[in-house]
Amino acid sequence: MWIDVHTHLEMLEENTEQVLREAEAVNVTNMITIGCHPNDFEKVCTIAEKNYPTIAATLGVHPHEAKFYSTEVEKQIRAKADEPYLIGIGEIGLDYFYNHSDPEVQRDAFHKQMALAHDLGLPVEIHSRDAEDDTAAELQKWKGKVTGMMHCFSGTSKLAKAALDVGFYISLSGVITFKNAQNLRDIIKDLPLDKILVETDAPFLAPVPMRGKKNKPAFVSHTAEKVAEIKGISLEELSQQLKENVKKLFPKWKF
Numbered sequence: 001m002w003i004d005v006h007t008h009l010e011m012l013e014e015n016t017e018q019v020l021r022e023a024e025a026v027n028v029t030n031m032i033t034i035g036c037h038p039n040d041f042e043k044v045c046t047i048a049e050k051n052y053p054t055i056a057a058t059l060g061v062h063p064h065e066a067k068f069y070s071t072e073v074e075k076q077i078r079a080k081a082d083e084p085y086l087i088g089i090g091e092i093g094l095d096y097f098y099n100h101s102d103p104e105v106q107r108d109a110f111h112k113q114m115a116l117a118h119d120l121g122l123p124v125e126i127h128s129r130d131a132e133d134d135t136a137a138e139l140q141k142w143k144g145k146v147t148g149m150m151h152c153f154s155g156t157s158k159l160a161k162a163a164l165d166v167g168f169y170i171s172l173s174g175v176i177t178f179k180n181a182q183n184l185r186d187i188i189k190d191l192p193l194d195k196i197l198v199e200t201d202a203p204f205l206a207p208v209p210m211r212g213k214k215n216k217p218a219f220v221s222h223t224a225e226k227v228a229e230i231k232g233i234s235l236e237e238l239s240q241q242l243k244e245n246v247k248k249l250f251p252k253w254k255f
Ligand SMILES: [Zn+2]
Pocket: 006, 008, 034, 091, 201
């Protein structure tokens, strides 16, 4: 069995039942759907509420949308905190590649949402692009207080080390199957097995051999197979380990 720890079900054109059927057919049994923009929170929550515990959810304001973070939005997230399906905060973080929100505004929203996660006792899903030093500095402030994962990790070994140092998990996406991702595969060789997760980030970044198609949770098995190959372990061993990792990082998710 495989668990997709980061997907955007509200962005897929297929209805959720179809997505789940296709996932089940290839033993993708569970998934976490991620809120990025306050406008989508209700949709994300409805999908998780209807399908929990097969589907769980996180809510957060993506660095692209950081300018929309406010005390009002914080209240919206807090209002869902007691729902069983709300198992984390995210995706949050920094993206200096696109800078859709001003970097200063991004850092402020990131910090405030780390504080929110701490207050609610929930793990975080982090997005980091071209912002490694600032991401690492923020995570360091919460060492021992907030746990979480680096979503769609495609950074340097320095960022991987910084994340592991604060007890974070490294979530691997279809990017690790891309031809030009040898650096990333080299980093994976050194990652401890008990700190790895897999995700699709669907509808984006479909793994080889599905590259170019619209991604979906069913495709997470291709990423998992690549991880098993890099680590030189069986699919069974990897599957068991990944499930344990998910249970550890997201203790609220009872599945
Ligand atoms: Zn995402």
